Amino acid sequence: VQNPKNKSWLNPFEYQKKKMSQSTSTDTVTLVSSDGKEFKVDRQAAMVAGTIRAMLSGPGNFAEKEQDRIEFHEISSNVLEKVIQYFYYKQKYHASTGEIPEFPIEPEIALELLMAANFLDV
Numbered sequence: 001v002q003n004p005k006n007k008s009w010l011n012p013f014e015y016q017k018k019k020m021s022q023s024t025s026t027d028t029v030t031l032v033s034s035d036g037k038e039f040k041v042d043r044q045a046a047m048v049a050g051t052i053r054a055m056l057s058g059p060g061n062f063a064e065k066e067q068d069r070i071e072f073h074e075i076s077s078n079v080l081e082k083v084i085q086y087f088y089y090k091q092k093y094h095a096s097t098g099e100i101p102e103f104p105i106e107p108e109i110a111l112e113l114l115m116a117a118n119f120l121d122v
Contacts, residue, residue: 076112
């Protein structure tokens with residue numbers, strides 16, 4: 001049972017920090033936004049996205065598979081950061097049988113976020 005007075009459990013980045021401190025460099029992938037900001041992400045969390053899963057583990061010879069680095073020329077850093085938060089949120093709550101907190105989305109990025117989610121297949 002989550003403590004409603006302690007809101008840190010709502011923040012997917014708290015879960016991300018815990019996961020990242022437990023992972024090794026081969027367990028991560030670097031996602032790069034259109035404005036050049038780099039995000040180190042737990043590989044399993046990134047695999048939430050079908051597009052990323054296909055690039056990293058599919059049968060094709062994607063350069064991203066070899067480099068553990070994916071550049072998104074059409075996704076800004078604030079949108080990519082929110083997408084990554086969703087990866088960890090989804091990973092944390094996918095098998096939950098209890099109450100799942102709502103994933104917060106700021107209205108000003110909603111349309112861009114929808115387009116990114118569609119492209120990434122999440």
